[in-house]
Amino acid sequence: MSVVVRISDDALAIACGADAVAAAFAAAGCTVERISSWGMHWLEPLAEIAGEGFGPLTPGDVAAVLAGNSPLSIGAIAAHPFIARQQRFTFARAGQTRPLSLDDYAATGGWAGLARARELGPEATIAEVTQSGLRGRGGAGFPAGIKWTTVSRAVSARKYVVCNADEGDSATFADRMVMEGDPFMLIEGMAIAGHAVGADMGYVYIRSEYPHAIAKMQAAVELAAAHIAPFRVEVRVGAGAYVCGEETSLLNSLEGKRGEVRAKPPLPAIEGLFGKPTVVNNVLTLAAVPWILAHGGAAYAAVGFGRSRGTMPIQIAGNVRHGGLFEVGFGVTLGELVMEIGGGTASGRPVRAVQVGGPLGAYHTPDDFHLPFDYESFAAADGLIGHAGLSVFDDTADMSALARFAMQFCAVESCGKCTPCRIGSTRGVEVIDRIRARSGREADRVEALPQMHNARKAPRTLAEEVSLLEDLCETMKFGSLCALGGFTPYPVLSALRHFPEDFGIAAPAQEAAE
Amino acid sequence: MTRTMTAADRQAEIDRILARHAGREGPLLPILHDIQAALGHVPEAVIPTIAHALNLSRAEVHGVISFYHDFHVEPHTRPVIKLCRAESCQARGVEALAATLAGETRVAIEPVYCLGLCSVGPNAMVGDTLHARLDATKFAALVECVA
Numbered sequence: 110m111s112v113v114v115r116i117s118d119d120a121l122a123i124a125c126g127a128d129a130v131a132a133a134f135a136a137a138g139c140t141v142e143r144i145s146s147w148g149m150h151w152l153e154p155l156a157e158i159a160g161e162g163f164g165p166l167t168p169g170d171v172a173a174v175l176a177g178n179s180p181l182s183i184g185a186i187a188a189h190p191f192i193a194r195q196q197r198f199t200f201a202r203a204g205q206t207r208p209l210s211l212d213d214y215a216a217t218g219g220w221a222g223l224a225r226a227r228e229l230g231p232e233a234t235i236a237e238v239t240q241s242g243l244r245g246r247g248g249a250g251f252p253a254g255i256k257w258t259t260v261s262r263a264v265s266a267r268k269y270v271v272c273n274a275d276e277g278d279s280a281t282f283a284d285r286m287v288m289e290g291d292p293f294m295l296i297e298g299m300a301i302a303g304h305a306v307g308a309d310m311g312y313v314y315i316r317s318e319y320p321h322a323i324a325k326m327q328a329a330v331e332l333a334a335a336h337i338a339p340f341r342v343e344v345r346v347g348a349g350a351y352v353c354g355e356e357t358s359l360l361n362s363l364e365g366k367r368g369e370v371r372a373k374p375p376l377p378a379i380e381g382l383f384g385k386p387t388v389v390n391n392v393l394t395l396a397a398v399p400w401i402l403a404h405g406g407a408a409y410a411a412v413g414f415g416r417s418r419g420t421m422p423i424q425i426a427g428n429v430r431h432g433g434l435f436e437v438g439f440g441v442t443l444g445e446l447v448m449e450i451g452g453g454t455a456s457g458r459p460v461r462a463v464q465v466g467g468p469l470g471a472y473h474t475p476d477d478f479h480l481p482f483d484y485e486s487f488a489a490a491d492g493l494i495g496h497a498g499l500s501v502f503d504d505t506a507d508m509s510a511l512a513r514f515a516m517q518f519c520a521v522e523s524c525g526k527c528t529p530c531r532i533g534s535t536r537g538v539e540v541i542d543r544i545r546a547r548s549g550r551e552a553d554r555v556e557a558l559p560q561m562h563n564a565r566k567a568p569r570t571l572a573e574e575v576s577l578l579e580d581l582c583e584t585m586k587f588g589s590l591c592a593l594g595g596f597t598p599y600p601v602l603s604a605l606r607h608f609p610e611d612f613g614i615a616a617p618a619q620e621a622a623e
Numbered sequence: 624m625t626r627t628m629t630a631a632d633r634q635a636e637i638d639r640i641l642a643r644h645a646g647r648e649g650p651l652l653p654i655l656h657d658i659q660a661a662l663g664h665v666p667e668a669v670i671p672t673i674a675h676a677l678n679l680s681r682a683e684v685h686g687v688i689s690f691y692h693d694f695h696v697e698p699h700t701r702p703v704i705k706l707c708r709a710e711s712c713q714a715r716g717v718e719a720l721a722a723t724l725a726g727e728t729r730v731a732i733e734p735v736y737c738l739g740l741c742s743v744g745p746n747a748m749v750g751d752t753l754h755a756r757l758d759a760t761k762f763a764a765l766v767e768c769v770a
Contacts, residue, residue: 125754185639279709282739305729317656317693318738318750346656349692350738365677366692367653369669383648425713432742434642455715464710468736511710518736522767524690557759 112175114139115157118208119146119289122320133168134309137175147204147289149191149433152183157204160466162186169487191450196412197436198400198420199393202291209328211336214293220336222399226301229402233443234305235261238398238510240406242418247273247391247571248466248495248592250484253398256388260306261377263386268308269383270299271363271389272596274322275347275354276314278467280426280498286434288315289323291396292329293336298395302388309340312382316347351522355591356389358524369524370591391496393422406607414440414487417483425451427464427500444478447501458503462607464511467494468518469596471603472616474507491603493596508608513541515600530594533585537601540578544612547571574615578605628662636661637669641676651677651687664698701731702769705748708734709719711741720745725761729770 114134116127129201131141147162149155155164162183163174176294180286183189186204190507197203214220226234239254254580260268276284287295299311313330315323323346328341353359357371360382360501381387397419401409410418417439423446426432431451447453447463454460462472471492473480480486487494502511516537523530541549549568569577582598589595605612605613628636640657644650654673659665665688688694692696708717724732740746743755748761749769757765 120753121743121755124746124755125739125743152703240719244698276739277736278739279738280711281737282665285739318735318748321753345652345690347657348652349735350690362652363649365687367686369690426744427741428713429742468710492722498711498741500714502714506714511713514713516709522736 111141113142114155115142115144115451117146117204118143118472119153119286119416120319122146122155122323123154125153125165129164129168130154130156130171133171134175137171139169139175145203145208145278145284146286146434147186147192147432148200149182149189149285149371149511150433151431155186160185160187161274161369162189163189165423171219173202173608177522183297191431191433191435195436196264196420196438196451198409198412199287199422200291200434200436200496201296201400202294203286203434206291208292208325209332211332212289217425219293219399220297222402223300223304223337224593225402226304231261231305231307234301234402237402238305238408240396240415241409241572242403242406242413243397243409244417244621245290245391246393246421246496247356247380247602248493248515250494253390253394256378256390257302257306259376260308260335260386263379265386266305267310267383268323268384269382269387270279270302270306270308270311270395271360271377272299272311272313272389272395273354273359273389273393274313274319274326274392274497275320276392277316277351277354278496278498280464280500281424281467281496282426283434283497284420285319285322286422287396287437288313288319288393293333293406293435294399295326295338295392295396296329296333296342297344299396301398302390302395303337303340306386306388307387307502311340311342312345312363313342314345314347314353314363316353318348322532330559347523348473349511351518351525352593355593358591359389361386367524369526370593372590381503393496405435412438414438414481415485417485421482421494423482424496424498425501428456428503429501430455430497439483440481442478443480443482443499446482446499447478451499451501454501454503459506460501461504461506462508462511462604464500464502464600465498466493466500466599467500468515469493469592469599470495470498471599472511473603474607491599491606493502493599508604508611509541509545509613511540512601512604514546515597515604516541523593527588529585529588530590530597533581533589533594534597537578537581537585537597540574540581541601543579544571544574547613550574575612577607632685634672637672645676646737651684654692655688655717658669658692665694665696673679674715676734681741701729703731703733704765704769705733705736705738707736707740707744707748709737709741709746711737712744712746715744719743720757720759720762723762724766727766753764
């Protein structure tokens with residue numbers, strides 16, 4: 110009997126060279142099993158032999174691993190502090206099952222949630238989800254039970270379940286890991302949602318930058334068809350538009366239109382895909398549902414902090430030593446995540462800033478390390494947890510350049526429907542450029558015309574440019590249709606407030622005024 | 624293979640793609656993906672055919688093609704490396720990495736905003752193949768391999 114070696118076939122492991130390592134083990138006569146990733150990304154490619162982990166491996170390390178004298182052993186994987194500290198509900202199977210094996214899935218509690226939902230009936234299924242306190246994991250944090258109730262009460266011959274897998278935020282990869290590592294769980298969650306609200310069709314909208322996730326989900330949908338019937342799931346692929354992660358834009362894209370944002374109301378729960386009542390939930394929201402149904406809403410709600418119940422798969426990324434996926438109940442502090450679990454920066458330099466919640470999330474300084482990770486605490490600190498991605502920066506980060514990038518990203522990705530986002534983002538880049546260049550602004554050719562009596566002729570000072578930027582952010586925040594334009598001010602203003610020296614000012618104007 | 628395709632071949636391929644998606648809900652994006660996979664790009668000339676098949680105006684089809692970053696109406700003349708320029712890769716030094724190849728003309732370095740490998744950046748994608756933990760040496764080797 111040959112040695113069984115388990116290596117992840119997650120896109121990240123493959124990008125780090127897992128295929129070559131797997132081939133080297135196979136060439137040495139081992140039986141190689143490709144499993145999902147444990148989420149300890151700094152150790153990928155990680156091989157597991159009888160519970161013991163080795164990583165990060167190259168093909169050249171294989172001989173030493175098999176000889177039992179590899180210095181890359183990390184001991185028992187399950188006992189590793191990064192794993193042992195977690196509370197894994199959604200990622201309970203991570204690192205332990207073959208993603209496309211129906212046998213592995215059924216043997217680890219798969220389909221139990223769907224079976225229980227069918228036993229309970231639609232109303233009691235929704236009641237379980239409501240009781241669990243599960244909130245939308247895409248960023249908005251809207252209670253899933255309330256959304257499902259709205260859809261179930263809407264009268265229509267046709268309803269849809271749409272899974273938002275357009276995970277475009279930098280520092281997020283939990284959706285990708287679910288789809289690549291445990292695709293049947295997501296499909297089961299969608300089937301439960303369909304059963305609960307009376308929908309028989311589900312779409313998974315996956316971004317085109319995730320070819321591995323697309324392939325796995327397509328294969329999984331075919332394999333699982335008999336288990337979820339009469340509910341059907343179809344995989345649809347995005348086309349490189351970040352804004353399609355916004356739910357109404359995503360619906361337009363699914364309909365084959367430009368991914369422009371729709372004004373709300375009507376809510377998608379009432380008039381969604383093709384005008385029909387639609388549940389639109391993030392991957393992590395739907396993936397949490399099988400566990401909730403199998404173990405009960407009360408068990409899920411027993412974990413968490415304040416109004417944020419259950420666990421959150423937190424993604425630790427950027428310039429961090431121990432990056433990866435860390436699922437834990439809400440309430441862990443930002444400092445624990447970055448310093449203890451993440452191990453500080455990969456470069457070894459001091460942490461200067463942590464962006465929480467992707468490109469639309471605020472930059473936090475180590476002064477915020479006491480903040481408990483939950484929706485309300487971050488909102489109170491002028492931030493957001495978004496999709497729970499952390500991007501760590503060391504002290505070489507240029508925060509005014511990052512503020513400029515936030516505006517530029519918004520300009521590149523704006524759908525163009527509303528003016529504050531479409532125009533404001535470009536004006537924002539220009540203002541930040543002038544602030545960074547300390548160039549001020551002369552009157553332009555039109556303003557200089559003699560008939561422009563009210564136009565200002567004197568150049569704008571740096572302080573005036575800064576207050577103009579704040580004003581612009583205010584307009585974007587309250588005047589934009591969706592979170593792209595509405596939340597771009599978070600990274601910009603937080604960088605300005607916490608790092609005024611990077612903008613060439615001693616203290617921001619707003620604090621001086623207070 | 625795409626280079627040698629005649630106009631008749633191309634038309635037959637497009638007809639096959641349109642037939643495959645007939646009756647689907649919201650088929651335009653899947654059709655455009657398939658055409659781009661088959662032809663390497665979505666030529667302007669196919670817009671009227673698609674518009675006719677889906678009962679849309681040519682303007683609507685053009686609007687969709689031009690909205691999405693993935694679709695392009697001209698074929699790529701150089702191999703494309705998509706280099707992630709998002710925040711997490713910036714935190715790991717992608718801007719300095721990109722600067723090392725500022726004068727490179729054999730390949731097109733296109734920005735992409737996040738490949739979902741944010742803990743092991745800087746990252747790049749060529750076709751469907753992902754490359755992580757890039758440094759100047761590995762990136763230069765990747766460019767040589769692709770060019």
